[in-house]
Amino acid sequence: MFTKEFIAEKVREIxxxxxxxxxxxxxDEVIYDSEDDKLFIIARDRSDKSAIIGNSFVIGKLREKIGAKQVTVYSKLDLLIKEKRIKENIERIKGTHLEFLRPILEAELEFPPRKWPKLRDNGEALVFLSFNARAMVGFAEKAGLIPVKVGIRYTFPKWEYEEIEGSPEDVLFPDEEKLTEIAREKDLKTIISDFPFDLKIKGDIALLNPLRFLHMGFFEAKYFFGFEKPTIFDKNALIDFVVSYVCDGIMESTDGANLIWRGWRK
Incomplete structure (x- = not known):
């Protein structure tokens, strides 16, 4: 439906x-997912990607002009890094209780577009409601896990979850020791949250940040799982959180700047 020449011409016009x-x-390539009405533009490198995005303004106007539900730009390097990390993580989960995640990892190797298989009956997982709580719960459910939700009081007032002690900083940098202790008390083997790492296995318990584990961008996760900002979080920790995600290539700097601006406006 769309060619790379057509898209390039529209970007130049805008x-x-x-x-x-x-x-x-x-x-380099344009991929259109007609089922979900999403267009994926694969730029040659990151400078090409920046030119196409144009501070989010150009890509927004392009989406309006072509009438697609969503338009996303990746560089070839973005996808190569993702492929490398996914393949590494397939090896890392071999022989562990997380091996059931392999079909999702293999599906991510075909991204874009994102088409996950339906997984079921993989037990329970402790999910700490951190900054990307929607993504954490959504990932657990799509992985066939029943999320046992815990979080700090008043962080997500409309949600039902078990309240635990903690600080506003924990919403952005979860306390892995405390969560590991809670998981052991509940006899749970998997903890899902916004950890500053992708996967860490401590004895028989796995601590997992699915966005880092899948090298899934914040923007992608927002549209795939949804996003709801917590009502309580540490503003200074938010800056460190955003910087870490941007540095790891899973958040665009413009998205990060917007999050910080909105967070500090409160």
Missing amino acids: RKRYGFEDVHFSI
């Missing part, structure tokens, strides 16, 4: 019309 600098950029 950049020219709205006063953006005339820069050269290359598009």
Whole structure:
């Protein structure tokens, strides 16, 4: 339906019309998912990606012009890094109680688009309601796990969950020792939250951040799982949280800046 030449021409038109600098950029591939009405643009490198996104303005206008539900841009390097990490994580879960996640990892190797198999009956997992709580719970459910939700009081007032002691900083940097202790008390082998690492196995308990584990961007997770900002979090920790996600390539700097701006406006 869409060719890379057509998309490139539309991007040039938008950049020219709205006063953006005339820069050269290359598009390697365009993938259209007709089932979900999503367009994926694969740029040659990150500078090409930046030119196409145009501070989010250009890509927003492109989406309006072509009428797609969602338009996302990746660089070839983004996808190569993702592929490398996914393959490494397939090896890491071999022989562990997380081996049931292999079909999801293998599906991610075919991304884009994202088409996960339905997994069922994989037991329970402790899910700490951190900043990306929707993604954490959503991942657990799609992985065939029953989420046993715990969180700090008043963080998500509309949700039902077991309240535990903690600080606003924990919402962004979960206390792995405390959560490991709770998991042991509940006889749970998996903990899912916004950990500053992808996967850590401590004895018989696995601590998992699915966004890092799958190298899934914040923007992708927002549209795949949904997003609801917690009512309580530490503003200074938010900056460190955003910087870590941006540095690891799973959050665009513009998305990060927007999160910080909105968080500090409260």
